[in-house]
Amino acid sequence: MSSPYLLHAEGIRKSFSGVPALLDGHLALRPGTVHALCGGNGAGKSTLLNILMGIIERDAGTVRMKGHEVTFNSPHAALKAGIAMISQELEPVPEMSVAENIYLGREPRTRLGLIDHRAMQRQTCELLASLELDLAPDAKLGNLSIADMQMVEIARAISQDAHIIIMDEPTSAIGERETELLFSAIGRLKQRGAGIIYVSHRMNELYRIADDYTIMRDGTFIESGAMADIDRHRLITTVLGKELDEEYAKFNRPGDNTLLEVDGYGRGSAFQQVSLHLKCGEILGIFGLMGSGRSEFLDALFGAAPADHGEARLEGSPYHPRHPGDAMRAGFAYVTEDRKGSGLVMDASIKRNVTLASIADVAHAGLINESRENLATRPFIDRLHIKASSVDMPVRQMSGGNQQKVVLAKWLQTNPRILMLDEPTRGVDVGAKREIYAFMSEFAQDDRAILMTSSEIPEVLGMSDRVLVFRKGRISGELSGSELTQENLVRLSS
Amino acid sequence: MNKLLAGLAISTLTAVTTTSSLAADPIRIGAATYGLQGEFMQLWSNALKDHPAVKSGDVEITVFDGRYDALVQSSQFDSMITRQYDAILFVPIDANACVGPVIQATTAGIPVVGSNTRCNTDQLAAFVGSDDVLAGQMVAEEVIDKVGDKGKVVIIEGPIGQSAQIDRAKGIDKVLAEHPDVKVLERRTANWSRAESLSLMENWLTAHRGEIDGVIAQNDEMAIGAIQAIQASGLSVDDISVAGVDGITDALKAVQKGQMATILQDATAQAQGALDVALAKLGKADELPQSDTWTRYPDLAWNNGASDTYNIPWTVVGNDNVESLLAQRQQ
Amino acid sequence: MSQSSSLTSSPVPKGKPSHNLASFMSDYGIVIAFIVLCVVLSVVSPYFLGVNNLLNVLRQVSINGVLAIGMTFVILTRGIDLSVGSVMAFSAMVAASFAGASADYGLILPILLGLGAGLVLGSINGLMVARFAIPPFVMTLGMLSMARGLTYIYSDGMPISSLSSHFLWLGQGMVAGIPVPVLLFATVFIIAWFTLRYTAFGRYVYAIGGNPTASRLSGINVRRITFSVYAISGILCGLAGLMIAARTSAALPQAGVAYELDAIAAVVIGGTSLAGGKGRIIGTLFGVLIIGVINNGLDLLGVSSFYQQLVKGAIIVIAVMLDRSRLTNA
Structure with a gap:
């Protein structure tokens, strides 16, 4: 019996400790196509993909590959059957080389059973060349940028001869150039008859490369069809299940008073000679590619890795943060780009994360007053529309967008005046993105201001009053008003 | 503080060397102990350093800490052979694992005199210890005399498989066979440890309330642990007779208080006697023996150091001799 | 705390039950395991449930209990303290040297010196780990050896006995029918439970174990907290040292060898994750009790100590296995 589908999943169901995460998962992947899997946070996409990859077991439903029913009980089994996944969380072995990572667990062997390093190097060279990647096969993975690591993951999946490749937010950590390389690699995979399941919150990407789409909401299959048959507006409203207002809800107005001045900031080779000023009520965008020094600059401004050159003044008074504590006392808050790595304590509850940076406010003489803690946390649940069963829910169980809102709540709880946001909407779904944008406008009022970095051009253009462009650790230009165009950003940043 | 610093300096070497700069060319003798953590081996190695030949500077003694590991002892033998010691005094941790090192040393022309613990080989130059x-x-x-032929006892053993445990158990079994009506309620190891024996005895006193008449402990530490358990549970040591082996200081004090009996193993005689025998094997027999071991035990024949085995007698410690033994210890 | 019932009224995504059997088991599984163990033992041994025996068990676990509580703090921060047995022995030796029956130092001085000795060595651990970033495993492995060496140097390898009766009271005395070591353990437990549950410090201990980077960026002084947990472990080693010297009426240089393993075992059985950030002191309490009850029960039954080792090891592995399955189901 033959099937028109490479992969066909129907009626997939899964509950965790009695809580349903997936009620009716459905996906039909045709060979030689890119299939966009769309849905908001908590729609059940990750659960479905994890079941397809054999990471978790399904409670009910069938999965067929080319007409044959299959069940994988480990990612290894899925891989052997030709399904590979490039996930949001990179899991490389940092101490090993590029080649060793790509061939991890299936190294070419010599006749004696030893690892054939030369063959491995050669095959890696060929593979990297076919992807037009400028990487040395023997470079240590830990020394690469996140973007390069991601490309190595992609190369690894391609090298596994997988004919079904799951890509979960593959571009969230890579820049424009790498994205282009990825898309051309996807094109070649399609030609070979492979099927790609593609998850991204970036609409532009979906319309560029996807052939088919499947929409899920609240753990249930809603509809699927050809990408050409659905317009942007209907896609978004179907994903969200409701009509949406304008995407970039921007209503802050910069004032005249200068809040922060930075003069000649620099640290080692990370960034040099950075000067800027931030006005009350302003959202100042910082645009730059991965590795342009923008995150390092924010680290310095927050005292996490203090600057060794230059000076800063806060409302005219000298500001020299040596520790994050100094910055916090001065009214800074810092939402880092890596939520899991440096934003949240994943196993702790919402409540504990929200009060993490401001325990003193809910404690007396070192003793935590839990009712005050609850009172402090609950307003944020409403204000930021955090979806949670209670403030005691561990943040690990939450979706990316809701986790990001918890990070915001943590910093709002400290009553900051300058909010620094590094990639504020990475891995966040469309609905939550809008809510975060609306919140940003609301925050940047009166004597408060926002410093935001982003590598998403529409976001930078949509939300910033002014934009500074970083290139190779220096400011390469400042744009405002009518100069704020995609062309200018790309020109100044590369 | 000085003591601390000096100790630190010394302990950076694996061995503690007692030396005299006066002697022109002293005889170098290595003392390989199974480990310096227990009181007995401390007494043993201190006695060596007090031997007249060491004090006069004629002999230089290096004490090695075997850290209760046969492998460690074996590598210490390697280095003693490399460094060409004149003779080795050996207290092995294990009666079988010691055979290899002894043969190696003997082959290299270094006589090995066993002391305290046995080694299952005929290659030893001699053995000076107690049975x-x-x-x-x-x-x-000791215990059965007090509890009578129909008494009920518990036996606390050393780490199962160690030579001393095996041999002492053999002796205990021999006596038990002669008194078939003595009932053994429990028999377990407490690994020579006071704290372990204390907990074990507490639990036994619960499980056999009012039944236990006597405690046969294979060493004194465990006997003392048992006494503390008896006292802690509100019973009197007058009702339960306890005995141990070795004659450590705490046990002597307990004997003094009438809480237990112990069988003294004479560390000084074992150590100094072994050194005398080793010197005899090296052909220095004319001025020997130098230690007073041989006068203290008139029944122990010196035989010019030519015997294969010297069994230093055990001494039952009782009211008559405990004061003088304690006085010796205080020095 | 009284507010917690009203919390579920905040925006809830469609009817998620906040409690069910699985979460109950993961919260109280260890308590259930302990109760089952006790029921089984009281059936097979008529002596088990006796008041005296239960007091014996408590007295026997109190030393490991005090060490395990310090260990819980350390493990919660992703650390480990392998030096507890040796530091305990050293503290015992220092305290005992000022607690002789003939010398008249009173009770306060030996207690302060014993606690102080533990605090100093624990602080060295903490300083090296927090300030100089020596991996905790390496640092405390080194301290395991160094503290043991110090103990031998300090004591010349000889035990110190003939301790004053005041001092012995710490290990052998009773207050209102309850052994003093049990009271000490209970006091330490309550303080530790309160600290982890209600203080900002306790919150930070969990936070830096859960995510040190996020904690640092949230303005928490990660170094100070890290230092403190090792200092706490050290001072508790000091207390355990006082207790063991008083219980065995002597400070023995070889005391406490391998005690770190029982302490770690109790923490792990109690459900605290070696990866840090997760676990509860109450779990450690039951971990300690389970180990103690197993030892006691098998003694009462006259089971060979070989089997005791086997059973204890199996329980550790099963406990971690349950912990794992809990993680993957989450």
Whole structure:
């Protein structure tokens, strides 16, 4: 019996400790196509993909590959059957080389059973060349940028001869150039008859490369069809299940008073000679590619890795943060780009994360007053529309967008005046993105201001009053008003 | 503080060397102990350093800490052979694992005199120690004499498989066989440890309330642990007779208080006697023996250091001799 | 705390039950395991449930209990303290040297010196780990050896006995029918439970174990907290040292060898994750009790100590296995 589908999943169901995460998962992947899997946070996409990859077991439903029913009980089994996944969380072995990572667990062997390093190097060279990647096969993975690591993951999946490749937010950590390389690699995979399941919150990407789409909401299959048959507006409203207002809800107005001045900031080779000023009520965008020094600059401004050159003044008074504590006392808050790595304590509850940076406010003489803690946390649940069963829910169980809102709540709880946001909407779904944008406008009022970095051009253009462009650790230009165009950003940043 | 610093400096070497700069060319003798953590081996190695030949500077003694590991002892033998010691005094941790090192040393022309613990080889130049089987017999007899032929006892053993445990158990079994009506309620190891024996005895006193008449412990530490358990549970040591082996200081004090009996193993005689024998094997017999071991035990024949085995007698410690033994210890 | 019932009224995504059997088991599984163990033992041994025996068990676990509580703090921060047995022995030796029956130092001085000795060595651990970033495993492995060496140097390898009766009271005395070591353990437990549950410090201990980077960026002084947990472990080693010297009426240089393993085992059985950030002191309490009850029960039954080792090891592995399955189901 033959099937028109490479992969066909129907009626997939899964509950965790009695809580349903997936009620009716459905996906039909045709060979030689890119299939966009769309849905908001908590729609059940990750659960479905994890079941397809054999990471978790399904409670009910069938999965067929080319007409044959299959069940994988480990990612290894899925891989052997030709399904590979490039996930949001990179899991490389940092101490090993590029080649060793790509061939991890299936190294070419010599006749004696030893690892054939030369063959491995050669095959890696060929593979990297076919992807037009400028990487040395023997470079240590830990020394690469996140973007390069991601490309190595992609190369690894391609090298596994997988004919079904799951890509979960593959571009969230890579820049424009790498994205282009990825898309051309996807094109070649399609030609070979492979099927790609593609998850991204970036609409532009979906319309560029996807052939088919499947929409899920609240753990249930809603509809699927050809990408050409659905317009942007209907896609978004179907994903969200409701009509949406304008995407970039921007209503802050910069004032005249200068809040922060930075003069000649620099640290080692990370960034040099950075000067800027931030006005009350302003959202100042910082645009730059991965590795342009923008995150390092924010680290310095927050005292996490203090600057060794230059000076800063806060409302005219000298500001020299040596520790994050100094910055916090001065009214800074810092939402880092890596939520899991440096934003949240994943196993702790919402409540504990929200009060993490401001325990003193809910404690007396070192003793935590839990009712005050609850009172402090609950307003944020409403204000930021955090979806949670209670403030005691561990943040690990939450979706990316809701986790990001918890990070915001943590910093709002400290009553900051300058909010620094590094990639504020990475891995966040469309609905939550809008809510975060609306919140940003609301925050940047009166004597408060926002410093935001982003590598998403529409976001930078949509939300910033002014934009500074970083290139190779220096400011390469400042744009405002009518100069704020995609062309200018790309020109100044590369 | 000085003591601390000096100790630190010394302990950076694996061995503690007692030396005299006066002697022109002293005889170098290595003392390989199974480990310096227990009181007995401390007494043993201190006695060596007090030997007249060491004090006069004629002999230089290096004490090695075997850290209760046969492998460690074996590598210490390697280095002693490399460094060409004149003779080795050996207290092995294991009666079988010691055979290899002894043959190696003997082949290299270094006589090895065993002391305290046995080694299952005929390659030893001599053995100077005490018979653990005999100790087992004596400690069992001490207890059974008091509890009578129909008494109920518990036995606390050393780490199962160690030579001393095996031999002392053999002696205990021999006595038990002669008294078939003595009932053994429990028999377990407490690994020579006071704290372990304390907990074990507490639990036994619960499980056999009012039944236990006597405690046969294979060493003193465990006997003392048992006494503390008896006292902690509100019972009197007058109702339960306890005996141990070795004659450590705490045990002597307990004997003094009438809480237990112990069988003294004479560390000084074992150590100094072994050194005398080793010197004899090296052909220095004319001025020997130098230690007072041989006058203290008139029944122990010196035989010019030519015997294969010197069994230092055990001494039952009782009211008559405990004061003088304690006085010796205080020095 | 009284507010917690009203919390579920905040925006809830469609009817998620906040409690069910699985979460109950993961919260109280260890308590259930302990109760089952006790029921089984009281059936097979008529002596088990006796008041005296239960007091014996408590007295026997109190030393490991005090060490395990310090260990819980350390493990919660992703650390480990392998030096507890040796530091305990050293503290015992220092305290005992000022607690002789003939010398007249009173009770306060030996207690302060014993606690102080533990605090100093624990602080060295903490300083090296927090300030100089020596991996905790390496640092405390080194301290395991160094503290043991110090103990031998300090004591010349000889035990110190003939301790004053005041001092012995710490290990052998009773207050209102309850052994003093049990009271000490209970006091330490309550303080530790309160600290982890209600203080900002306790919150930070969990936070830096859960995510040190996020904690640092949230303005928490990660170094100070890290230092403190090792200092706490050290001072508790000091207390355990006082207790063991008083219980065995002597400070023995070889005391406490391998005690770190029982302490770690109790923490792990109690459900605290070696990866840090997760676990509860109450779990450690039951971990300690389970180990103690197993030892006691098998003694009462006259089971060979070989089997005791086997059973204890199996329980550790099963406990971690349950912990794992809990993680993957989450």
